[in-house]
Amino acid sequence: MDRAYTNLLAHLRSADPILPLTTIQSALAHYLAHISPLPTPLAASAVSSTLYLVQPFTSDRLQSLLTAFRHATHLRYSKKKNDIKNGSRLVNLFSSSINATLGQWIDNVVKGIQGGHPILRLSSLSGLLLGILDLEANLKENQSDEAFSLYLGNSKNGVEQELMMAVAEIMDTYPYGLTSDLASDWEKEFQPAGQGEYLISFLFDAILKNGILFLQDVLTLALIIAAQSLPLMSQTQFNILPLPTLNHLVLMTLSPLFCGGRFLHDLSTSIMQQDEYKISIPVSWDSSLVRTVNQY
16 A cells, blocks of 8 residues: 555545545545555445445545545546557457447546445445436537447446435435425425436435535435435436335425525515516515515
8 A cells, every 4th residue: 555545545534634525535535546456445445435435425525425426427437438448459459449448447436436425426426327427418418439338228227226225225214204294285395196206316416506505404405415316317226215205205305495485575666667577576685576586
């Protein structure tokens, strides 16, 4: 082990590291992609590390873990691609293909993630999945890289399955507010029969766009992380989750944004008519609606 790797492990074991979180994130991504022979032990160290397990969980650290695994996927692909480009025809003939190499690497990383804290598994697996999707999208746009195309069917499915199991475990471990009636009215409006998975995608998209974090608890942080990956998964994967319960949890996170509709009380006095059939709400401090929205 080189000194930089030893230093990374030391920082992962620290609740208050000396180096900035972004530096640790970059080092973790680098060594996940390049460490030999297997990335499994390092992945296990990351999802069980003091740095990321320190309580209370924070969005910055969970997002850092996600980004590290996402970037590691990019780096691992680039490493194999460069090895192929720089290797002789004979060496490449007897080497594993880019699909086999990256697929095996993903499987080994997932093995290391298994058994970790569910929210850290959610973050790291989300990063893996987003990294895979990034590569697929880039290759689709860049036809010149057709020789390095990817098909990671089984490995990608494995990531999605583990991701769903992490979400299910979080829901079982942190059943915050499951008996609350806070979102009951919303649920009646937003539960078309047989379309729960589409509602989940819509609600997660709303969480991402609005950056909502009203409840500083593990469940809310988990939903924000999940909002980045779950809507991009195969819809069939949602079958293992209790969608009505997940709908309820997401709606409970969203509903405080609307403050019971109190910000709409000043709507009528803030509307201005511009043309015959056009109305507008001026975005200025003179508008009572703007003042109310900023207050909430």
